[in-house]
Amino acid sequence: MKPIEDNLLERFKKLVSDHIGLSIRKEDNETFRKALTIQMKGLNIVEPERYLSFLESDDGTSKQEWKALIISLTTGESYFFRDKGHFFLLQNTILPELIEKNKNQRSLRIWSAGCASGEEPYSVAILLDMLLPDMKGWDISIIGTDINEESLKKAARGIYSRWSFRMVDKDIQGKYFKRHPDEWELHEDIRKMVKFQYGNLIEDGFFSKNPEIRDMDIIICRNVFIYFKKEAVSAVFDNFLKIVNDGGYLISGHNELYGLELTNLRRIMFPEAVIYKKTVELEVQRNTSVKRGLSNSPVPLLIKEGVIIPPLKLRGGGEGLCSPRDTKREIIALTKQEQYAEDVNKAESLLNTCKDDDGVLYLMAQACANTGDYEQAESLCRKAMDAAADSADPYFLLAHIAEARGNDEEAKELFKKAIYLDAAFIAAYCELGGLYEKENDIPRAGKARTTAMEFLKSLPSQATVKPYDITAGELLKYVEYLTGARDADLMPAGPREKSRR
Numbered sequence: 001m002k003p004i005e006d007n008l009l010e011r012f013k014k015l016v017s018d019h020i021g022l023s024i025r026k027e028d029n030e031t032f033r034k035a036l037t038i039q040m041k042g043l044n045i046v047e048p049e050r051y052l053s054f055l056e057s058d059d060g061t062s063k064q065e066w067k068a069l070i071i072s073l074t075t076g077e078s079y080f081f082r083d084k085g086h087f088f089l090l091q092n093t094i095l096p097e098l099i100e101k102n103k104n105q106r107s108l109r110i111w112s113a114g115c116a117s118g119e120e121p122y123s124v125a126i127l128l129d130m131l132l133p134d135m136k137g138w139d140i141s142i143i144g145t146d147i148n149e150e151s152l153k154k155a156a157r158g159i160y161s162r163w164s165f166r167m168v169d170k171d172i173q174g175k176y177f178k179r180h181p182d183e184w185e186l187h188e189d190i191r192k193m194v195k196f197q198y199g200n201l202i203e204d205g206f207f208s209k210n211p212e213i214r215d216m217d218i219i220i221c222r223n224v225f226i227y228f229k230k231e232a233v234s235a236v237f238d239n240f241l242k243i244v245n246d247g248g249y250l251i252s253g254h255n256e257l258y259g260l261e262l263t264n265l266r267r268i269m270f271p272e273a274v275i276y277k278k279t280v281e282l283e284v285q286r287n288t289s290v291k292r293g294l295s296n297s298p299v300p301l302l303i304k305e306g307v308i309i310p311p312l313k314l315r316g317g318g319e320g321l322c323s324p325r326d327t328k329r330e331i332i333a334l335t336k337q338e339q340y341a342e343d344v345n346k347a348e349s350l351l352n353t354c355k356d357d358d359g360v361l362y363l364m365a366q367a368c369a370n371t372g373d374y375e376q377a378e379s380l381c382r383k384a385m386d387a388a389a390d391s392a393d394p395y396f397l398l399a400h401i402a403e404a405r406g407n408d409e410e411a412k413e414l415f416k417k418a419i420y421l422d423a424a425f426i427a428a429y430c431e432l433g434g435l436y437e438k439e440n441d442i443p444r445a446g447k448a449r450t451t452a453m454e455f456l457k458s459l460p461s462q463a464t465v466k467p468y469d470i471t472a473g474e475l476l477k478y479v480e481y482l483t484g485a486r487d488a489d490l491m492p493a494g495p496r497e498k499s500r501r
Contacts, residue, residue: 118155
């Protein structure tokens with residue numbers, strides 16, 4: 001069998017990207033090459049060029065081969081209630097709000113795009129079963145789509161190994177699943193709540209071919225866009241916006257919407273979880289006047305999966321320092337309204353008259369970071385550090401910039417420096433915990449979050465924790481949940497519980 005040379009591998013990568021949207025990273029080249037070689041052996045094809053031509057042909061045989069190739073390239077793991085942050089928000093915020101909003105028409109429409117073997121949409125179905133005691137009077141539509149047809153067959157069976165339950169409370173597992181010797185079978189009434197179907201998100205006419213995928217209250221598309229090229233992400237995202245209802249939600253994975261123009265979407269942020277709500281009242285200002293070569297760039301989704309970085313502790317106003325407080329407040333207001341171009345202009349104007357004010361330098365750095373001008377933001381952070389060596393805020397912002405660039409190790413060190421300068425920096429502990437969990441260092445993640453909880457318990461429950469703009473009581477409940485201290489809170493209890501055969 002002839003080897004697949006690098007130049008030919010690039011042609012295969014482009015073909016796969018054009019066909020299913022999958023972007024093969026450079027570091028995955030050898031894995032991709034191996035997958036192609038295995039498929040060629042199965043077809044007794046010796047020459048890679050012939051296999052490429054075969055995939056490019058549009059006949060029934062090549063379509064079957066595409067299905068086999070897709071399975072070899074897209075098989076991924078999933079498990080029930082994966083990503084505590086998102087399911088915490090689904091249970092405590094999103095679903096209760098939509099249930100109340102839709103109580104008159106008594107309907108909910110939810111789409112899990114890229115559902116793999118079904119654990120995600122089934123998890124949503126279980127939540128709804130426990131939140132809605134009178135669910136039989138509701139029209140509930142939960143659709144799961146995936147490009148991997150073998151995964152969809154497994155999803156339809158609803159039978160899972162122990163590995164799928166590593167985030168599930170034993171009582172929940174016992175209530176909703178029937179145990180077999182080595183597997184667990186989901187109860188039929190939950191299985192019936194979810195409909196599975198094949199779905200290639202970038203296929204021409206996908207939405208016209210799937211008329212049921214419309215008027216969605218929630219679209220969940222996690223860990224799908226990370227494999228797509230930017231052009232494919234943008235095209236799919238535009239279609240999502242067309243079919244999600246006003247007041248509906250889009251839930252994506254970490255950093256997956258970076259760089260997109262979020263027209264009519266409002267971010268709702270918790271530590272480690274950002275969700276997006278569609279609203280006609282709020283339209284993000286387009287970035288048409290930002291200087292330094294950004295005038296033609298779309299408004300980017302902000303640092304760390306879209307988390308807005310508002311000004312923290314403004315230090316200006318001391319002796320010898322500039323203190324135009326009204327302008328500072330105006331900049332903060334613009335940041336919250338996501339009017340980033342005007343934010344930069346205001347901050348730049350203020351900086352011209354307050355060159356040595358570290359608070360103003362930080363405001364300008366934050367404004368630049370929110371437009372994606374990271375180089376300028378970093379430069380201004382360094383100046384702010386020079387102006388006030390004991391300020392932790394610039395380190396916090398630099399850590400987010402490092403994380404946005406994929407430099408998690410640098411981000412960890414910067415969060416640690418922020419904590420060194422401000423031992424009670426709750427947000428830095430939360431962010432550090434998230435980075436440790438990302439690399440599966442659970443002991444260190446737990447330690448960071450435990451420290452955050454200790455500080456949160458010392459605050460009044462209604463005190464606002466910056467930069468999250470949520471109360472200490474709300475954040476404490478969430479961090480406790482992440483550490484497992486309140487695992488029982490994953491599901492509602494009490495009168496909403498229903499008996500099940």
